[in-house]
Amino acid sequence: xxxxxxxxxxxxxxxxxxxxxxxxxxxxxxxxxxPGGRHxxxxxxxxxxxxxxxxxxxxxxxxxxxxxxxxxxxxxxxxGPDVCFYSYxxxxxxxxxxxxxxxxxxxxxxxxxxxxxWKHVLAKVAEYLEAGxxxxxxxxxxxxxxxxxxxxxxxxxVAFDQELVFPAILPGFALPLRRLFE
Amino acid sequence: MxxxxxxxxxxxxxxxxxxxxxxxxxxxxxxxxxxPGVRHxxxCNRIGQLLxxxxxxxxxxxxxxxxxxxxxxxxxxxxxGADVAFYxxxxxxxxxxxxxxxxxxxxxxxxxxxxxxxxxxLEKVTEYLHVGxxxxxxxxxxxxxxxIHYPDRPEQTxxADDNLEFPAILPGFSCPVRHLFELESEGEEP
Numbered sequence: 001x002x003x004x005x006x007x008x009x010x011x012x013x014x015x016x017x018x019x020x021x022x023x024x025x026x027x028x029x030x031x032x033x034x035p036g037g038r039h040x041x042x043x044x045x046x047x048x049x050x051x052x053x054x055x056x057x058x059x060x061x062x063x064x065x066x067x068x069x070x071x072x073x074x075x076x077x078x079x080g081p082d083v084c085f086y087s088y089x090x091x092x093x094x095x096x097x098x099x100x101x102x103x104x105x106x107x108x109x110x111x112x113x114x115x116x117x118w119k120h121v122l123a124k125v126a127e128y129l130e131a132g133x134x135x136x137x138x139x140x141x142x143x144x145x146x147x148x149x150x151x152x153x154x155x156x157x158v159a160f161d162q163e164l165v166f167p168a169i170l171p172g173f174a175l176p177l178r179r180l181f182e
Numbered sequence: 183m184x185x186x187x188x189x190x191x192x193x194x195x196x197x198x199x200x201x202x203x204x205x206x207x208x209x210x211x212x213x214x215x216x217x218p219g220v221r222h223x224x225x226c227n228r229i230g231q232l233l234x235x236x237x238x239x240x241x242x243x244x245x246x247x248x249x250x251x252x253x254x255x256x257x258x259x260x261x262x263g264a265d266v267a268f269y270x271x272x273x274x275x276x277x278x279x280x281x282x283x284x285x286x287x288x289x290x291x292x293x294x295x296x297x298x299x300x301x302x303x304l305e306k307v308t309e310y311l312h313v314g315x316x317x318x319x320x321x322x323x324x325x326x327x328x329x330i331h332y333p334d335r336p337e338q339t340x341x342a343d344d345n346l347e348f349p350a351i352l353p354g355f356s357c358p359v360r361h362l363f364e365l366e367s368e369g370e371e372p
Contacts, residue, residue, distance in 0.1 A: 026209065075209075119333040123308035130305060140336075147336055149304075154322065154329060155337055 009076040013068075013099055021066065027075035035113045042111045042141045043082045045180045050085060050109075053173050060087035060106075061096060068100040069108075071131040079124060083109040085169070104132035106169045111139045125149050135166055144181050192259040196251070196282045204249065210258035221323055222294050226265045229292050229321070229362055233268055236355045243270035243289075244279065251283045252291070254309035262306055266292040268351070287314035289351045294321045307331050316351055321362055328359050 006027025007015075021032040047064040054062050066080025084105035091101075108128050110121065125136045129151050136149045146158040158164055164175045189210020190198075204215040230247040237245050249263025267288035274284050291310050295303045307318045311333040318331040326342040340346060342360040 117333065118335055119308060119311035122304070122311065122331065122337075126304040126308050130302075154325060154327060154339060157336075157339075 006075045009068075009070050009073075009078050009100055012076070012078055021080070023080055024076060024078040026072070026077055033113070033115060038141050039082075039111055039113045042139060042180055043109075045182070046083045046109045046111065046139065049175055049179060050083065050107075050170075050173075053170060053175075054085060057172070058088075059170065060085060060089075061091055063101065063105075069105060069131075070100050070103055071127050072103075077127065079127065081105070081108040081128070082111045087169070104128070106134045107166060108133050108136045109139060110136065111141065114142060134169055137164065137166075139180060141181065144178070146177055146180075189258040192251075192253045192256075192261050192283060195259070195261055204263065206263055207259060207261040209255065209260055218294075218296070222265075222296070225294050225321060225323055225362060226292070229266045229294075232357050232361065233266065233290075233352075233355075236352060237268065240354070241271075242352065243268060243272075244274055246288070252287060252310070252313070253283050254287075254306075254313045260309060262309060264288065264291045264310075265294050270351070289316045290319070290348060291315050291317075292319045292321060294323065317348055319346070323363060326360065326363055328362070 007024060007029065008027070009024065012024040012029070018029070018031065021034060023030050023032065043064065047062060051062045054060055063084050063086075064082070066082065067084070068078045068080055069084060071077045071079050078100055084101075085107040086101070086105045090104075090106060110124060112121065121138060125138065128136045129149060134150065137146055138149070139146045144160045146164060148156045148158060148164070158177050160178050160181075162177055164173075164177055166173055190207060190212065191210075192207060195207040195212070198212075201212070201214070204217060206213050206215060226247055230245055234245040237243055246264070246267045246269070249265065250267060251261045252264050252267065254260045254262050261283065268290040269284060269286070269288045273286045273289065274280065287310065293303050293306060303320050307320060310318045311331060316333070320329045320331065322329065328340045328346060329337050330340065331337045340359050342358070342363070344359050346355075346357045346359055346362070348355055
């Protein structure tokens, strides 16, 4: 038998900054590279365009900048999605926590960086779906495409000239994918 | 506060008495699973048959059915049962086959997805890809499709009339996806 000591989300929250981005993965700290310019630009576009719709319709909260989301407990995992959305049903209007976000947002956007290994991306997608996220949208700035993952449907590819839609989460929202790359 | 827990290794798990129902070891903990139904077993065997017919004629390696264990993570250990797996002779040489788990990952894994829990399969898929599996095929009997996952590029979805091919792993192998769900001669599910 093996025994090991693992950090909880609370331990991780209280730790001093590591000077570079990290995530807590099943109780262990994982260092990540700082993403580049294009990544940040596309994240910004996602955040703006989704927030515009969510605010106009008073639907919920949009979080950016890798706000920590707890995706599993015992051992704890804290991921930093690029952009995520919680409806007011999952997170009431006046209850935004100062600490990490609870599981789980309805919608998560991950924007790929050139050095992302696909298997790592897929692992995060699986984890979000397992945590109760209804839809994970992986945006690929290099190929100018996106892929949408839901718990109960096959993966769906979205081409440059198609629209991103999330009818069960953001009814009426239709975002031409190309607008993320403008 | 930090937590401490005691976890089983793959080797300890292998030595445990039979639990009386299917299990997997997931990060050191035993997870019970439901026994799959008839369609699942039929398709798993069918895939094994189609692969084995090709693999043994061309003397390429080993084809395994029946949830043979694959160690997908260490410290803590995870042991998954692959529905069907292919190991080339490069990874598991000819001769006496390992009695417990192979020290390497298979090149090719098939998972037949249960209708109700596709997301569970995705977690397994990523574990396989991390441990060195080159190609994981998720077979969806309900939709009659196969989704092929790779470590380094997005997945590819094949419809019933597409051909299943693995040029880098099984050069020359080609099989219409619908043959995973039916016999060639029948054109419908037996």
